[in-house]
C-alpha cells in the first residue's frame with residue numbers, strides 16, 4: 001500500500017529508474033551506499049589480514065635468522081610469476097568493469113573469464129609448484145615438519161616452524177580469498193552471459209572488482225615479505 | 233547497462249598496469265643489491281615503500297578512490313589508519329625489556345634468540 | 349516549528365475500525381518470517397533468539413551462584429565448574445550482549461528514526477541473523493558435546509595446546525557470530541550515512557543514532573581482529589604453527605594483545621547502544637532536550653576512538669612493558685571522561701525537567717547510578733598498583749557486571765519497554781513494569797555489591813573452592829541473584845501477556861518527539877506512508893503543542909497512552 005504513497009511523494013521519477021531497490025530513493029544514493037558498504041567490508045578485511053601482518057612483523061623482528069633461513073626454501077621466481085599473474089588479473093578486472101560501465105555486456109563477461117583464468121593460474125602455481133614441494137620437503141607444521149639444517153638447535157627449529165606457520169596461514173588465507181574470488185567471477189560471468197537482471201546494472205561487477213583488487217593488494221605485500229628477505 | 237559511474241579511460245588503466253610491473257621489477261632488483269651496499273633493514277624499508285606505492289596505485293586508480301566521494305575516501309583510509317593503531321602492539325615488544333631496571337629481561341630474550 | 353509531512357490523522361482513526369496492514373499482519377506464513385527482508389521482522393527474529401540465549405546464560409549463572417553457596421564446591425566437579433562459567437561468559441558476551449541492543453532495538457528503530465524505508469542492505473541484514481543462528485547452534489552443540497573450560501577469554505597457550513574439550517568448535521561459533529555482527533555494523537554505517545530523510549542533518553539526529561553509529565564503527569574496526577585471533581588459536585590446535593606457543597618461540601601475550609584490542613572496544617559495543625537508549629528515555633521522561641546534545645553526541649565518537657587505545661589495561665600483570673602499561677593506565681582514565689560527560693549531561697537534563705517516572709525512566713535512572721559505580725570501579729582497576737591486588741578477583745567480576753548488567757542490560761530493558769508499544773502495537777502493564785524494575789534494581793545490587801567486598805578481601809574469580817570466611821558474602825550474593833531472577837521473570841510474564849491482553853497502543857503513546865512515533869504502531873511494512881521531511885532538532889519538546897493543534901492525536905491519546913504520561917505534552 002505505502003509503496004505507491006512513498007513513490008509519489010517526491011517529484012523525482014523513481015518508477016522510471018531501473019534497478020533501484022525499494023529502500024532507496026534514487027540511483028546516486030544506491031550507488032554510493034553500495035560503494036561505501038563494500039569499502040567498510042574491505043576495512044574489516046584490511047584489519048583481518050592486518051593482524052596477521054602484525055604477527056609476522058613481531059616475529060620477524062625477534063627471529064631474523066629463522067626468517068632469513070626459512071625464506072631460502074621459497075622460490076622468488078614463483079612468487080614473482082604469481083605477482084605478475086595477479087597484477088594482470090587486476091588489469092583484466094578493471095577492463096571488465098569498464099566494459100560493464102560502457103554497456104558492453106559480452107566483453108565484460110570475457111574479461112571476467114580472463115580474470116578467473118589468471119586467478120586459477122595463480123592457484124596452480126601456488127599449490128603445484130610451491131605447497132606440494134613443501135610437503136615433500138617436510139615443511140608443513142604439525143604434519144611432517146622437519147628442519148634439516150643440522151647446525152640448528154631444537155628451539156631454532158621451532159622458530160622455523162613458526163615462519164612456515166605464518167607462511168601457510170597468510171598465503172592460505174589469501175588463497176581462500178582467491179578461491180572465493182573465482183567463485184564470484186564465475187557467477188557474475190554466467191549472469192552476464194544470460195543477461196540476468198542484476199548484472200544489467202554494472203554495480204555488482206564493480207563491487208567484485210573492489211574485492212579482487214583488495215586480494216591483489218594483499219599479495220603485493222606478501223610477496224616481498226616472504227620471498228624477498230635479504231641476507232644479513 | 234549504463235550508469236552514472238565515473239568511467240576512467242582505458243589508457244589510465246594500462247599506464248597504471250605498466251607502472252605496477254615496473255615497480256615489481258624494482259622490488260626484485262632491490263633484493264639483489266649486495267648487502268654491503270644496502271643493508272637488510274634499509275632493503276626492507278625500500279621494499280615496503282615500493283609495496284605501499286603499488287597498493288596506493290591500485291587503491292587510487294583500479295579501485296577508483298581518486299574519483300570517489302569524500303565518504304569513500306574516509307572509509308578507504310580508516311582501515312589503514314586503524315591498522316597503525318593495531319601496530320601499537322609492537323611498542324610492547326620494543327619496550328618490554330625495560331621492565332627490569334638492569335635490563336635483565338632483555339638479556340634473557342637476547343640469549344634466547346642468539347641460540348639460532 | 350512543526351512537523352511536516354506527518355501522516356494524516358485519519359490514518360489512525362482507520363486503524364481503529366478496520367485492521368490496517370502493518371508489518372506484523374502483512375503476511376502470515378512461516379516463510380514470510382524466515383525469508384523476510386523487513387528490518388522490523390528481522391529485529392523480532394533477533395529478539396526471540398537473543399532471549400533464548402539470555403535464558404540459557406541465565407540458567408548457567410544460577411548454577412554458578414548455587415555452587416558458590418558452599419565453600420567446598422558440592423554440586424559440581426572442578427571440570428564441570430570450569431565449563432559452567434565458560435559457557436555463561438561465552439553465551440552472555442557473544443550471543444547475548446553484543447547483538448542484544450543493536451540487532452533488536454537498533455535494527456527495528458534506526459530506519460524509523462531516520463525516516464527510511466529499510467536498512468541499506470536488507471538481505472545482508474537477514475544474512476546476519478542466519479549467521480547468528482548458525483553460530484548459536486554450533487556453540488550449543490559444542491556445549492552439549494562437552495563444552496570448553498577456557499573461560500570466555502580463551503587465553504593461550506591453555507586454549508591452543510592443553511585444554512581438552514570442544515575448543516575448535518566453540519571458536520568457530522564465535523568466529524561466525526563475529527561476522528554476523530560485522531554484517532550488522534556495515535549495514536548501520538551505510539544506513540546512517542546514506543538513508544537519512546531529507547532535512548535530517550547529523551545534528552538533528554537522535555542520540556540513539558549517534559550511539560549506534562559509534563558502535564558500528566567499533567564493530568567494523570575491532571571484530572575482524574578478534575576473528576583472526578581466534579581463528580589462529582583454532583588452527584594452532586590442529587597444526588602447531590606456534591604463534592601463541594612459547595615452547596616454539598611464540599608469544600601467548602600476543603594473543604592477549606590481539607584479543608583485547610577487540611574485547612575492550614567490545615565492552616563499548618555493549619554499553620554505547622544502551623547509552624543511546626538512555627538518552628532517548630531521559631529526554632522523554634524529562635520532556636526536555638538532552639542537555640549539551642553535541643557533547644553527548646561527540647562523546648560517543650570519543651569513546652569509540654579512545655576505546656581502542658586502552659586494551660592493555662587487561663594485561664597489567666602479564667609482563668607487558670611497564671612503560672606501555674603506564675600509558676594504558678593514563679588513557680583508561682581519559683576514556684572515563686566522555687562517559688562522565690554523558691552521566692553529567694543526563695543528570696543535568698533531568699534537573700528541572702518535567703519528570704515522569706515511567707518504567708523506562710526507572711531503568712534509566714537505575715542505569716545512571718549503576719553505570720557510575722561500574723565506571724568508577726573501572727578506574728580503580730585501571731590504576732596500576734591497585735590492579736595488582738584486584739586483578740583476577742571478584743572485584744573485577746563485580747566491576748564488569750555493574751557495567752554490563754547494571755549498564756547494558758538496564759538500558760536494554762529501558763529500550764524494550766520504551767519501544768514495546770511501537771514494536772508490538774500493545775501497551776504493557778505499567779504497574780507491574782515499575783514493580784519489576786524496582787525488584788531488578790534491588791536484586792542486582794544485592795547480587796553484585798557483595799562481590800566488590802569479596803574481591804577486595806581477595807576471593808579469586810573462576811574458583812569454586814574458597815575459604816569459609818567468605819561464605820556469608822557469597823550467600824548474600826546468591827540470595828540477590830534469586831531476587832534478580834524473579835525480577836527478570838516478571839517482565840517475561842507481563843510482556844508476553846500484553847501481546848494478547850494489552851491495550852492497543854496509539855502511534856505515540858509516550859507523547860514523544862522523534863520520527864518513529866509519527867508512524868503507526870506497529871508500523872506498516874514500508875515504515876512511513878510518506879517519507880518525512882525534517883525541519884526540527886531531536887528532542888524538540890517545545891513543538892509538541894504545535895503538533896497537537898495541527899493534528900488531532902488526542903482522540904487516541906487518552907485511550908492509547910501509557911498511564912502516567914501527561915497526554916498532550918507540556919509547554
Ligand code: HEM
Pocket residue numbers: 501615616618619661662680681683684687722723724725726727729730731735738739740744747748751752755756
Ligand atoms: C570507565 C571506563 C572503564 C574502565 C576504566 C574500565 C577498566 C577496566 C579494567 C582496568 C579492567 C581489568 C581488570 C583486571 O582484569 O584486572 C576491566 C575489566 C573488565 N571490564 Fe571494564 N572498565 C570500564 C568500563 C567498562 C564497561 C563499560 C564495560 C562493559 C560494558 C566493561 C567491561 C569489563 C569486563 C567484561 C572486564 C573483565 C574482562 C575479563 O577479564 O573477563 N568495563 N575494566
Ligand SMILES: [Cu+2]
Pocket residue numbers: 611612615658659661662
Ligand atoms: Cu577494558
